[in-house]
Amino acid sequence: MEWKNKADVVIVGGGILGIATAYYLAKFGRRDVAVIEKGTVCEGSTGRCGAGIRAQWGTEMNCRLGMAALEIFEQLDDELGMQTGLNQGGYLLVAYTERELENLKKSMALQNSLGIKSRAVSLREAREICPALDASDAAGFMCHARDGHADPFLTTFAYLEAARRLGVSYFRKTEATGVTVKRGKAVGVDTSRGHIDADAVINCAGARAQDVAKMAGIDLPNWAEPHEIMITEPIEPGVCPPMLMSFSGNYYIQQRPHGSIICGASPKGHPRSFSLNVTSQFLTHMSAVLSKVLPATKGIRAVRHWCGLYDMTPDGSPIIGETDVKNFYHSTGYSGHGFMLGPIAGKLLAQHLVGAKPDIDFSMLDYRRFARGELIVEPNIT
Ligand SMILES: Cc1cc2nc3c(=O)[nH]c(=O)nc-3n(C[C@H](O)[C@H](O)[C@H](O)COP(=O)(O)OP(=O)(O)OC[C@H]3O[C@@H](n4cnc5c(N)ncnc54)[C@H](O)[C@@H]3O)c2cc1C
Known part of the structure; x- marks a missing residue:
């Protein structure tokens, strides 16, 4: 695409967050x-996730975001005119200790109070949801039938094509090297292809x-964590219809x-x-887990193994908004939850930028919360 030296909004980072945000900005008229x-x-990370x-979270903010994300995903193929590969086989959470089960029940009470129909299920019902499951050593299970998974490549490409149709420019192989700040305002971005003036700049890197924030003189407490x-290889479909996950068992599995x-x-x-290196320890752990939890997978071969980065914050909740x-x-x-939150977070930030009332008040996700000591600690992560 031919380079341009001025845009209304410049977004640094073309993963699900950057591309979904661009789409919603264009949809709302910018x-x-x-x-x-x-x-x-x-x-x-989007292509590695x-x-x-899921909507089964442990903080009110993540529950609201997760549920709103599901509502977007459920109509996204129609909206974008392309497939996103959504599969709503539910998220089946496996607790291996009574304490973990109690914590999941507390989260379930919160979820239910917000209209999320998650529920505790018995071992028999867990086996109906996931026929190949062997978890007789589990203390209990939770499930939310509307949860599931989608295809990150299909979803991101669908957003990109829809954004392009609305006029968004996508410059790949273009690195942001500086953010120009004049009199306390961001006014442009330096890149490996030249400078671009902007009325607003969004850091979706x-x-x-944290590197891009630093270009504007801002310190973020984020860090990268390799996962x-x-x-x-394929086995008979239907072995694991839900997203099977356990925090104490340290796994997530989908088919x-x-x-x-x-x-x-x-x-x-x-x-x-x-x-982004991979390790044999991971393969050892993962194959032991797979053959224990889904015995039908015993002896199958791993065909590819890769690593991606979690963009971590001190409370495990995202940072969205002004600086x-x-x-x-x-x-x-x-x-570990930016793929699912990308669509709703993109929509909310776009609503804020065009001066509309965001569907969810996300002001508490402001990065200054760390300095204020107002952390939003999410318990339901590994
Ligand atoms: C193994 C693994 C499993 C995961 N599982 C899940 C899951 O089940 N569900 C879920 O919701 N999430 C999951 N995640 C998390 C999810 O992948 C991320 O939260 C999400 O993809 C973040 O999207 P992003 O757009 O912010 O980042 P990215 O997809 O990383 O995009 C950021 C982009 O910014 C670009 N960039 C960086 N610096 C610059 C610069 N200076 N100039 C220009 N471009 C720049 C990068 O090249 C990159 O493409 C998982 C992650 C991993 C690694």
Whole structure:
């Protein structure tokens, strides 16, 4: 695409957050939007993720965001005119201790109070939801039938094509190298292709968001955490219809429509690093978990194994909104749930930028909450 040197809004980062935000800005009438991506579409965490979508959260804010995200996903194919691969097989949460089960029940009470129809299910019912499940050692299960997963590539491309149709420019292989701030206002971005003037700049740089924030003189408390994930050869479809997840068991597992299993786990000790290396420890852990929880997978081969970065914040909740630099916004820190929150977060920030009332008041996700000590700690993550 031919370079331009002025846009109304410049978005740094072309993952699900940057592209969905661009789409909603254009949809709401602010069409002169340029997305600057140093690599290519789905280059970052979006193209490396497990793509689970759930409303079963432990903070009111995440419950509201998760439910609103589901509502968007449920009509997204029609809205964007392309498939997103949504599969609503539910999220089946497995608790291995009574304490974990109690915590999940507390979260369920919160979810139910907000209209999310999650519920405790018995082992027998868990087996009806996930026929190949072996979890007789579990203390209990929770399920929300509307949860599930989608395809991160299809979803991001669908947003990108719809955004382009509305006039959004997408510059790939273009790295933002500086944010120009004049008299306390962001007025443009320096890039590897030249300078671009802007009336507003949005930082959607994922695990590199703190670097982009620094370009505008802002310190973010975010850090990058590598997470490994793998895909197996296909087995008979129907082995694992839901997204199967356990915080204490340290796994999430889903089956693709053609039968392959995608599964991941959190790294021991949660190291902070930008490394995308993969380890044999992960393969050992993951294959032991798979063959225990889904014995039908015993002996199948892993065909690919990769690593992506969680963009972490001190409370595991995202940072969305204005900054001390006028017209410079953050939409970052989505840790392990930015794929599902991308559509709703993009919509909310776009509503704010066009002066409309956001569907959900997200002002508490302001980055200054860390300095104020008002953390929004999400318990339902690994
Ligand atoms: C293994 C794994 C499993 C996951 N599972 C799930 C899940 O089940 N459900 C879920 O909701 N989420 C999941 N996530 C989290 C999810 O992937 C992320 O939260 C989400 O993709 C973040 O989107 P983003 O657009 O902010 O970041 P990214 O997709 O990383 O996009 C940011 C983009 O910014 C670009 N960029 C950075 N710096 C610059 C610069 N200076 N100039 C130009 N471009 C720049 C990068 O190249 C990148 O493409 C998972 C993540 C991983 C790693």
